[in-house]
Amino acid sequence: MAIDLTGLTAVVTGGNNGIGRAMAVGLARAGANVAVWARNAERSADAVAEIAGHGVKAIAVACDVADETAVAAAMDRTVDELGPLGCFVANAGIAEAAPITEMTLETWHRVLRTNLDGTFLCTREAARRFVDQGTGGSMIVVSSTISRYGGAGQAAYAASKTGIVGLGRTLAVELARHRVRCNILIPGWTRTGMNTDLQADERFMKATTGRTPARRWADPEEFHEIATFLADPTMTFHTGNEIVVDGGYTIF
DSSP states (O other): OOOOOTTOEEEEETTTSHHHHHHHHHHHHTTOEEEEEESOHHHHHHHHHHHHTTSSOEEEEEOOTTOHHHHHHHHHHHHHHHOSEEEEEEOOOOOOOOOTTTOOHHHHHHHHIIIIIHHHHHHHHHHHHHHHHTSOEEEEEEOOGGGGSOOTTOHHHHHHHHHHHHHHHHHHHHHGGGTEEEEEEEEOSBOOGGGHHHHTOHHHHHHHHHHSTTOSOBOGGGGHHHHHHHHOTTOTTOOSOEEEESTTGGGO
């Protein structure tokens, strides 16, 4: 049975590109009104045009997720324009590769600031809004399969994405009394703009697809239905779960 999210207000951070954009589109296809929080205005405008094409309200909100004041302002604008919050997707993230012997503290802080601090600030703001509304809701925090294995040159990224898993579990436990669910999405290798350099590396693609039982990388569009499932307000007992979408990579 198709999931109906008509009238629900959803926020997707980093919703103008890759998996975030796919999730935003999936929510819109199910009837949700969507706010895209991101920093690239041009890319956000393009995403909002696609989202609105599904007959819903869509807005782009300029927001640095690691800026506490900007996050609060983005939430105020979203609720003012689209109505009470129903689903919050904390997806925004960056990756910077460097061997641990060469990684600077500045790089480490930059990645953790966006990925982990940003997820904390956004989910805290969403939690405050949900609790004040008293109507329950859904949060989705986006981690990565790197939270389950090591990745050469990815110390900062792996640490941030592993931290998000712990944060998501805690949110699920703490907010359950308020009828707020929090689930953790763990995507595997997906063809996004963040990893175009890896997609151009024939040896890397052969190695990763060879280890994936599905024998391919995911396309972002495959996250449309995942987003609607996790946002579905009728799934009132589904919380604290880790949804792994990786073609079998982490169990092979």
